Amino acid sequence: MDGPDRFRVLPTHSFDVIVIGAGTGGLTAAALLSQRAKRVLVLDQHSVPGGNATVFSRKAYRFDVGLHYLGGCHPNGLIPRILRAAGAEPVIFEEMxxxxxxxxxxxxxxxxxxxxxxxxxxxxxxxxxxxxxxxxxxxxxxxxxxxxxxxxxxxxxxxxxxxxxxxxxxxxxxxxxxxxxxxxxxxxxxxxxxxxxxxxxxxxxxxxxxxxxxxxxxxxxxAYFPRGGGQVISDRLASAIEAAGGKILLKSLVQQILVHNGRAVGVRFESPYLGFQEVQARYILSNADIKETFLRLVPDGVLRLQTKERARHWEMAPALFVTYLGVRREALGNRLTRSNYWIHSSYDHEIQYRQAARGEFPEAPSVYVSIASLKDPMDDAHAPKGIVNLQLMAVAPSQPEAWGLSAEEMHGSLYRRNTLYRKHKEAFGKRLIELSRAVFPRLHEEIVYQEFATPLTHSRYTLSTGGTGYGIAATPKQFLFGRPEAKTELPGLLLCGASCRTAHGIAGVMMSGLRAASVILGPRLITETLGKANTISSS
Known part of the structure; x- marks a missing residue:
């Protein structure tokens, strides 16, 4: 049976809470709120909920976008506790x-x-x-x-x-x-x-x-991997929202946060199915990119000049390049454990970041290798029989000029046709394959499918500044109290996501969603969700 229409149906224009962005933090907050009788609307410009915790399919392959392993997933761990409090169906976590x-x-x-x-x-x-x-x-x-x-x-x-x-x-x-x-x-x-x-x-x-x-x-x-991949967590949360009466509307791009008498009171969004719409709520919770929220979505003249200046100067975390591969199982040799590989060409981890920051392609980047087929062997949707789903990741420049693109070409998706962009993408993707031969010598011979994603790809799907999946860079100056909390100076506007004080990663953004929901529901929500502090991390 088909589920609720997530594209064409807007049952009302008035809600208790509107969540901008269906990333893991936003979905977590929305599910916690919906379960506690709040009328919630979640808006996202993508066609599937989940943000970085999504998958995409190509032919007989299913690739994870941003979730590659998790901590805190034992039965009494942080993530299962939050999922239970959010009313989500259980997720099976395979231990690595x-x-x-x-x-x-x-x-x-x-x-x-x-x-x-x-x-x-x-x-x-x-x-x-x-x-x-x-x-x-x-x-x-x-x-x-x-x-x-x-x-x-x-x-x-x-x-x-x-x-x-x-x-x-x-x-x-x-x-x-x-x-x-x-x-x-x-x-x-x-x-x-x-x-x-x-x-x-x-x-x-x-x-x-x-x-x-x-x-x-x-x-x-x-360390764990969710059976079925990252989309399973997103789908469980989305289903919990809808089962409790909440509404998810996809392909809906928020254009502006509406402010009246010094308070955030709603949003204006655009949908290919519903056109321009305005909806109201007592609280607006932004799970969108932090710079996008403060510098574009909030109207001019609302936030203090110091706040906007601070947002303008936040340093975002570097972005990653991903090579998605389908390879014959023989390429792995005897490396068949549920493990990630970090391939380092030297002991110096610094050079690659300096090169990427200058808009250069790192000559010998560290390569992270994730093999979903081994981490999640019970699910055969990752790749055809005899083939392994494998991803290679490395830091890469996020500046359009590094990829041979002008600022004008970055509007929409036409940049993908640029010959120089495609040349750079192919060359860097193959460089990661070559570096990975240090662990898998036959890798280049056993490839049956390949696809590359740049920081620009990531930015197009998630609207993140520079294509980062990690939010504000976690430097000493920008960590803990150097990061925004859930409450903002604008009454009615709350935040969650990778740039908040609880930091990035699935556990971090779920905690940010819990913190944001607790601003609305009261601080007891955190204690009720996580229980006694001294049992949170026990196995």
């Missing part, structure tokens, strides 16, 4: 290889990142026996971060936790690279500890310590 969910490949050695801080510490000390003291120091920090991440239901306690951890208190506003330098001067060990930098798309010298070590700790409790 606990002996090496991330495999770091360097020119002269390999390091498998295992589940558990203590196992991780022992493996590091076995690999680097002369660095025991620095490794212990790093793991003390991970334990302190683990304590903070156990208390997301009680954000007020965070400053007191910092006071209980002198190490965290001293380094909370410093870079990840600075802290690593305080632990060790060994470039190989530093490269291992920052070897998953693609998870926050910043080099160690520029990443906040809290994001670099915090994301590492997040996965050390166990």
């Amino acid at each position: 290889d606990p002996d090496g969910y991330d495999i770091l490949i360097f020119p002269d050695f390999v390091f498998r990142v295992p589940k558990g801080i203590e196992v991780f510490r022992e493996r590091l000390q076995k690999t680097f026996p002369e660095e025991r003291r620095g490794i212990d120091r790093y793991c003390v920090l991970l334990r302190s971060l683990e304590q903070i991440l156990r208390e997301p239901a009680h954000p007020v306690k965070t400053p007191w936790i910092l006071l209980r951890s002198p190490l965290l208190l001293c380094w909370a506003n410093r870079s990840f690279g600075d802290f690593l330098q305080s632990c060790t001067t060994n470039p190989r060990l530093q490269a291992v500890l920052a070897g998953q930098h693609g998870n926050y798309a910043l080099p160690p010298s520029r990443a906040s310590l809290l994001v670099g070590a915090g994301i590492a700790e997040h996965y050390l409790e166990g």
